[in-house]
Amino acid sequence: MFRSRSKENQSPRAAEPTAEEASRTRDPQAPKGxxxxxxxxxxxxxxxxxxxxxxxxxxxxxxxxxxxxxxxxxxxxxxxxxxxxxPYRDRGPVRRFARDFVDTRWHVAEYFLIYAIIILVLSMVPGQQPFALLLWMGIILAMIVDWIALRFRLKRALNERFPNESHKGAYPYALMRTLQVRRLRLPKPQVKRGEAPR
Structure with a gap:
C-alpha cells in the first residue's frame, strides 16, 4: 500500500548486469552506446x-x-x-643501471664454469697438476682484479648518474651478475656489449 511504484516495477533482472556488460571494456573517450x-x-x-x-x-x-x-x-x-x-631485488633505476653496466662489458668471472672444467680435466692428467694449480690461482686473481675494477667504475658511474639515490646493494648485485653467463642472466640483458648503459 505504501510502497513506491518504482520498487514494484523494478524487475530482479535489472539489478544483475549481464556477463557481456561485465566483461566489456571500452575506450574512455569513445561514446558508450x-x-x-x-x-x-x-x-x-x-x-x-x-x-x-x-x-x-x-x-x-x-x-x-x-x-x-x-x-x-x-x-x-x-x-x-x-x-x-x-622481483623486488631487480627493481629501480639504480639496479637497472648496474645490470646494464655489467652487460655492456666482458668479465673474467663470466666464464668461470668453463675455466673450472678445464682445470678439472688438467688436474686429472698426470704431471699437469702444478700447471692446473697455477692456472686456478691466476684465474681467481684475475677475477678479483676484475671485480675491484668493476666496483670502482660502477661506483663512479652511479655517483654521476644517481647522486641523490641510495646505492645500497648495487655493488654485490653487479658482482653476482658477472658470475652468470650472459645468455643465462635474468633479467635478460637489454643492451649489447659496447653500448652505453641506459
Missing part, C-alpha cells in the same frame, strides 16, 4: 566481482590462480625487462 547503469546495477556488479570465496577450496583455488598469474607476469618481465613486474 548504452544507457548509464543505475546505481543499484553498478553496486551489484561491484559486489559480484569483489565477492569473497564461499569455502576454503574456492579460496585456495583463487589464491593459486592469483599466484600463477603473478609468476607468469614476473617470468615475462624477466625476459622483457618490464620494471613493475620484476
Amino acid at each position: 548504452r544507457p548509464t547503469p543505475k546505481r543499484s546495477e553498478a553496486e551489484a556488479l561491484r559486489k559480484a566481482s569483489a565477492r569473497p570465496p564461499t569455502d576454503r577450496r574456492e579460496a585456495a583455488r583463487r589464491a593459486r590462480e592469483a599466484r600463477r598469474k603473478a609468476l607468469e607476469k614476473q617470468r615475462e618481465a624477466l625476459v622483457t625487462g618490464r620494471e613493475e613486474f620484476l
